[in-house]
Amino acid sequence: MHILVCIKQVPDSAQIRVHPVTNTIMRQGVPAIVNPYDLVALEEALRLKDQYGARVTVLTMGPPQAEAALRKALSFGADEAILLTDRAFAGADTLATSYALASAIRKIQEDMPIDLVFAGKQTIDGDTAQVGPGLATRLEMQLLTYVSRIDGVDPDTNEITVQRRAEGGVQRLRTRLPAVLTVLEGINDMRFATMADMFRAARYPLVVWDREAAGIDDVGKIGLKGSPTVVSRVFAPTARAQKAEIITTQSEQPDDIVATLLAKMFTKHPQLRAAIRPRLA
Amino acid sequence: MTQPATPSRPAGRRKFELDPRFESYKGVWVFLEHNEGVVHPVSFELLGEGRKLADQLGVELAGVVLAGDGTAARAFADEAFFHGADLCFTAIHPVLAHYRNQPHARTLTALVNAHQPEILLLGATTMGRDLAGSVATTLQTGLTADCTGLAIDPENRSLAATRPTFGGSLLCTIVTLNYRPQMATVRPRVLSLPTRDTSRRGRVVAVEPDLAEDEIVTKLLEFIPDARRDEASLAFADIIVAGGRGLKRADNFRLLWDLADALGAEVGATRPVVQAGWVTADRQIGQSGKTVRPKLYIAAGISGAVQHRVGMEGADVIIAINPDPDAPIFDFATYGIVANAMQILPAMTAAIHQHMAALKKAV
Numbered sequence: 001m002h003i004l005v006c007i008k009q010v011p012d013s014a015q016i017r018v019h020p021v022t023n024t025i026m027r028q029g030v031p032a033i034v035n036p037y038d039l040v041a042l043e044e045a046l047r048l049k050d051q052y053g054a055r056v057t058v059l060t061m062g063p064p065q066a067e068a069a070l071r072k073a074l075s076f077g078a079d080e081a082i083l084l085t086d087r088a089f090a091g092a093d094t095l096a097t098s099y100a101l102a103s104a105i106r107k108i109q110e111d112m113p114i115d116l117v118f119a120g121k122q123t124i125d126g127d128t129a130q131v132g133p134g135l136a137t138r139l140e141m142q143l144l145t146y147v148s149r150i151d152g153v154d155p156d157t158n159e160i161t162v163q164r165r166a167e168g169g170v171q172r173l174r175t176r177l178p179a180v181l182t183v184l185e186g187i188n189d190m191r192f193a194t195m196a197d198m199f200r201a202a203r204y205p206l207v208v209w210d211r212e213a214a215g216i217d218d219v220g221k222i223g224l225k226g227s228p229t230v231v232s233r234v235f236a237p238t239a240r241a242q243k244a245e246i247i248t249t250q251s252e253q254p255d256d257i258v259a260t261l262l263a264k265m266f267t268k269h270p271q272l273r274a275a276i277r278p279r280l281a
Numbered sequence: 282m283t284q285p286a287t288p289s290r291p292a293g294r295r296k297f298e299l300d301p302r303f304e305s306y307k308g309v310w311v312f313l314e315h316n317e318g319v320v321h322p323v324s325f326e327l328l329g330e331g332r333k334l335a336d337q338l339g340v341e342l343a344g345v346v347l348a349g350d351g352t353a354a355r356a357f358a359d360e361a362f363f364h365g366a367d368l369c370f371t372a373i374h375p376v377l378a379h380y381r382n383q384p385h386a387r388t389l390t391a392l393v394n395a396h397q398p399e400i401l402l403l404g405a406t407t408m409g410r411d412l413a414g415s416v417a418t419t420l421q422t423g424l425t426a427d428c429t430g431l432a433i434d435p436e437n438r439s440l441a442a443t444r445p446t447f448g449g450s451l452l453c454t455i456v457t458l459n460y461r462p463q464m465a466t467v468r469p470r471v472l473s474l475p476t477r478d479t480s481r482r483g484r485v486v487a488v489e490p491d492l493a494e495d496e497i498v499t500k501l502l503e504f505i506p507d508a509r510r511d512e513a514s515l516a517f518a519d520i521i522v523a524g525g526r527g528l529k530r531a532d533n534f535r536l537l538w539d540l541a542d543a544l545g546a547e548v549g550a551t552r553p554v555v556q557a558g559w560v561t562a563d564r565q566i567g568q569s570g571k572t573v574r575p576k577l578y579i580a581a582g583i584s585g586a587v588q589h590r591v592g593m594e595g596a597d598v599i600i601a602i603n604p605d606p607d608a609p610i611f612d613f614a615t616y617g618i619v620a621n622a623m624q625i626l627p628a629m630t631a632a633i634h635q636h637m638a639a640l641k642k643a644v
Contacts, residue, residue: 011447036556093423094414094424094426095417095418095421095422095423095424098418122569124569125447126426127426127427127445127568127569128424128426128427129410129414129426130410130413130414130417130424130426131414132414133382133410133411133412133413133414133415133418134414134415134417134418136382136415137386137414137415137418137419138418142382142383142498142499143382143383143411143415144382144499145382145407145410145411146407146411161502163505164407165407166316166380166407166408166504167314167316167321167406167407167408168316168317168506168507169316169317169504169505169506169507170504170505170507171379171380171501171503171504171505172501172502172503172504172505173381173499173500173501173502174499174500174502175498175499175500176498185562186561186562227423228421228422228423228457228458228459228460229423229424229425229455229456229457229458230455230456230458231446231453231454231455232441232454232455232456233453233454234446234451234452234453235451235452235453235454236451236452237451237452237587237590243611243612243613244599244601244610244611244612244613244614244615244616244617245615245616245617246606246611246616246617246618246619247616247617247618248619254620254624254625254627254628255628255631255632257618257620257625257628258625258628258629258632259632261600261616261618262629262632262633262636264616265598265600265616269577269597269598271576272576272577272598275519275520275545275576275577276520276544276545276633276636276637277544277545278542278543278544278545278633278634278637279541279542279545
């Protein structure tokens with residue numbers, strides 16, 4: 001079995017700060033990490049490798065620094081890693097991204113056909129969850145998003161059975177490979193990298209592909225040119241005209257502050273009284 | 282909150298002129314999502330917003346229903362009319378009884394190609410995002426995910442979709458140039474529900490989907506309903522008490538649960554708290570979690586980063602408890618208490634118990 005895992009290097013958004021005066025992003029010093037949702041996908045792929053035997057290839061598109069993300073994936077046990085990097089990819093939206101990735105995946109398939117493509121639920125920088133569905137459509141593979149559990153793969157019938165998160169419940173679905181799976185957070189715990197894999201990851205001769213190497217002829221399909229959507233403006237949220245009414249009391253005791261707050265609130269918003277429905281202890 | 286401050290990258294460098302082949306694309310469409318025989322409320326919220334967009338453009342608003350049987354489809358179409366649609370496209374086929382990507386994407390794509398809407402809106406749910414990503418790719422058009430606001434640019438009649446960016450630190454407005462339809466997904470509870478008017482009528486346009494079960498590769502083996510309906514209860518809770526990193530330790534979340542029990546409220550949390558494992562991911566509120574619109578939102582130890590704010594600022598009344606008087610949460614909360622939440626929460630729980638006891642006595 002050949003499993004491909006798509007990963008992305010993202011800024012650790014928990015550490016992004018906005019300059020209070022200029023309202024611009026302060027990028028300096030924000031560490032780059034592997035998108036946390038992609039690590040869940042990678043772990044799921046590695047578990048299939050443990051169970052059924054598989055070659056696990058990781059693929060990322062990004063600037064040359066994204067190499068670090070691939071080496072991280074290798075240290076967890078991925079077998080191969082390919083970095084798709086070219087200035088022509090810059091400014092891609094989800095449609096242009098899935099085009100470039102799908103082209104690279106077809107190129108990888110020339111070497112060995114792919115049975116499963118894994119991706120994270122979404123990234124923490126874009127939050128779109130669109131590249132997975134885009135890849136399945138372009139590669140004409142079956143799409144299973146928000147997978148919460150892989151029940152099993154049947155190598156004889158070439159089928160996979162999964163549980164998929166839906167509104168109000170879980171769908172149990174069976175499909176034929178090849179398929180694209182995006183997996184939900186919290187369904188596994190990432191393994192620890194072994195010392196041997198860490199050494200291997202550090203020494204691994206990374207495969208680096210530019211646009212041509214990925215077999216992309218049409219530059220109109222990638223990067224900014226291949227993106228139907230454009231950002232027309234970026235802005236900081238403005239404060240509401242009305243700031244919070246700060247509740248204080250002379251005593252500064254929690255009990256007094258809370259009593260003042262509740263009295264004020266129930267007078268001004270009497271409808272809230274009816275909203276309180278205590279649960280029995 | 283969506284007032285532009287600093288325009289950074291003008292879109293003016295690229296042309297807005299529409300290719301003649303897209304000139305026939307008219308109308309605003311809303312995909313009606315339904316699960317187990319019930320229309321998802323996000324579809325009604327989208328119809329409410331779609332109505333405004335359609336009126337501004339001077340075009341019709343249509344619902345799109347894909348269903349397994351005609352009776353259900355007819356009932357869903359009526360609901361679409363009650364919530365503002367002028368017409369409703371219905372595609373009925375047994376293959377469409379349960380959601381699967383392949384038949385739904387194929388049917389919706391065929392509908393778009395045949396009837397050519399200029400705007401297509403879907404809920405940013407597990408179904409809507411799965412479907413929208415596939416359909417937009419096949420149609421080779423633009424799709425903006427998880428929008429928090431939709432508007433029509435009066436200059437060029439294009440859809441201006443606003444969403445948080447950079448992990449929720451800033452907002453951006455995205456337009457689709459020279460491609461149709463312009464697609465967007467919007468999360469449940471971001472938009473308000475329109476009034477349901479049962480006197481409204483519309484026309485049903487029935488289409489025959491070209492489907493056969495043996496062509497569909499993915500099979501549904503079973504549907505396992507959730508035992509706990511946490512998702513629904515958080516998104517539609519009247520009162521939510523939420524905690525952030527200011528609560529310092531996972532143990533301190535107990536104080537929130539106590540208050541939640543006293544109020545009959547749901548417990549929510551910020552992303553850092555969920556990432557730290559203090560509460561489960563289904564309680565996360567914000568850009569990468571859920572959007573909520575409760576009557577009362579109590580934010581304890583939450584600074585009010587945009588990532589969190591976009592998920593809860595639709596609350597009617599917001600109480601913020603934070604020791605930092607300069608925390609951004611005080612810029613948009615209704616009431617603020619500048620103090621340590623670990624001291625205020627128990628006092629509030631006791632006060633609510635007293636309040637309820639007093640009410641009981643009065644009765």
